[in-house]
Amino acid sequence: KNQVEQSPQSLIILEGKNCTLQCNYTVSPFSNLRWYKQDTGRGPVSLTIMTFSENTKSNGRYTATLDADTKQSSLHITASQLSDSASYICVVSAGYFGNEKLTFGTGTRLTIIP
Amino acid sequence: NAGVTQTPKFRVLKTGQSMTLLCAQDMNHEYMYWYRQDPGMGLRLIHYSVGEGTTAKGEVPDGYNVSRLKKQNFLLGLESAAPSQTSVYFCASSYSERGGLETQYFGPGTRLLVL
Numbered sequence: 613k614n615q616v617e618q619s620p621q622s623l624i625i626l627e628g629k630n631c632t633l634q635c636n637y638t639v640s641p642f643s644n645l646r647w648y649k650q651d652t653g654r655g656p657v658s659l660t661i662m663t664f665s666e667n668t669k670s671n672g673r674y675t676a677t678l679d680a681d682t683k684q685s686s687l688h689i690t691a692s693q694l695s696d697s698a699s700y701i702c703v704v705s706a707g708y709f710g711n712e713k714l715t716f717g718t719g720t721r722l723t724i725i726p
Numbered sequence: 727n728a729g730v731t732q733t734p735k736f737r738v739l740k741t742g743q744s745m746t747l748l749c750a751q752d753m754n755h756e757y758m759y760w761y762r763q764d765p766g767m768g769l770r771l772i773h774y775s776v777g778e779g780t781t782a783k784g785e786v787p788d789g790y791n792v793s794r795l796k797k798q799n800f801l802l803g804l805e806s807a808a809p810s811q812t813s814v815y816f817c818a819s820s821y822s823e824r825g826g827l828e829t830q831y832f833g834p835g836t837r838l839l840v841l
Contacts, residue, residue, distance in 0.1 A: 616768065644827060655730070655816050655832030656769075663827070701768070716768030 614639040616704050616717035624723045629692055633720045635685040635702030643705040643712050647676050647687050650699045650719065659687070659700075689722075697724045728752055730833035732817050738839045739807045747802040747836050749817030757820045758800040759784070759830065760792060762813040769816065775800055807840045814838070 615638045625631050637645070644663045648656035660669045660676040662685070669676050673690045689696055699719040705712045733748040749758065756777050761769040771784030775794040789811060791803045800819075804811060817833040 653835070655818070655834050657832070658829045661827055661829065714771070716770070718766060718768050 614704070614706050614713070614715040616702055616715050618700075618702050618717040618720050620720060621718075622721040622723070624725060625692055627692060627694055627724050627726050631689050631692060631722065633687045633689075633700050633702075633722070635687070635704075635717060637683050637685070637702070637704045637715070639683075639704045639706035639715060641706060641708065642680060642683075643707060645676075645678055645685050645705070646703040647674070647685075648701040648703060650701060652698070656701055692724045694724050694726060697722060730817055730819055730831050732815075732833040732836050734836060735834070736837045736839075738841065739804075740841055741808060743807050744803070744805050745807065745838075746804075747815055747817075747838075749800045749802070749819075749833060750798055751800075751817075751819040751831070752798065753819060753821075753831065754797070755819035755821050755831075756797075757822065757828075758794065759818045759820075760790070760800065760802045761816045761818065762786065763816060763835075764813050772802065772815075804838075807838075809840045812838060812840045 617636045619634045646661045647659040650656040662678045675688045678685045699721050701719045702717040730751045759774040760772040763769050770786050773792040775781045778797040781792045793801045815836045818830040820828045820830045822828045
C-alpha cells in the first residue's frame with residue numbers, strides 16, 4: 613500500500629527563522645513528488661514538482677530536496693514570513709505512464725509568530 | 727481568469743437529503759477531479775474525469791456520482807447524504823493526466839455538514 617508520512621505534524625517558529633519539513637514515502641513505482649501549500653480555508657497550491665532525477669528544486673524561499681534512494685523529501689523554508697503560516701502537503705505520484713496515482717500526506721501545520 | 731471555482735462554499739444537509747456540488751474551470755483543462763479532505767487524513771480522490779463526457783472512480787467513490795457534460799464543468803452529486811460524508815470537498819483540474827508533471831489547480835473548497 614502506498615503511504616506518505618510527514619513530520620512534524622505541527623511546527624511553530626519565529627518570523628525570520630528557517631525551518632525544514634520532512635516527508636517519507638513508500639510508493640512503487642515512484643513517478644514524482646510534489647509539495648503543496650494550503651492556507652486555512654483555501655485549496656492547495658503547488659510549490660514544486662520533482663522527478664526521480666531531480667535532487668533539489670527551488671521556488672523563491674522554498675527549497676525542496678529529494679533522496680530517491682532513502683525515499684525521503686524535505687521542504688526548507690528560508691527567512692520565514694507570517695504569510696508562510698499554512699499546511700504543507702507532500703504528494704507522491706506512483707505508477708506507470710498514463711496510470712499514475714497520487715497519494716497525499718496529512719500535512720505539516722506551520723505557524724509563524726511575530 | 728478565475729481558475730477553479732466551486733459552488734456552494736458551505737452547506738448543511740440533513741441525513742437522506744441530496745445535493746449537487748458544482749465545479750467550474752476556465753483554463754481549458756482536460757482533466758478534472760473531486761477530492762475530499764478529512765481531519766487527520768490526506769486528500770482522497772472520489773471521482774475524476776479525463777475529458778468531456780467521461781468519468782471514472784477514484785479511491786472513495788461510494789455514495790457519490792459525477793457528471794461532465796461540459797468540458798469546463800464537473801458536478802459531484804450526493805443522492806442520499808450521510809453523516810460520514812461531512813467533509814471539505816475540493817475540485818481540481820489539470821491540463822493532462824493525473825500523476826504526470828502537470829500541476830493540479832485546486833478550487834477553494836466546499837464545506838459540507840451532514841446532520
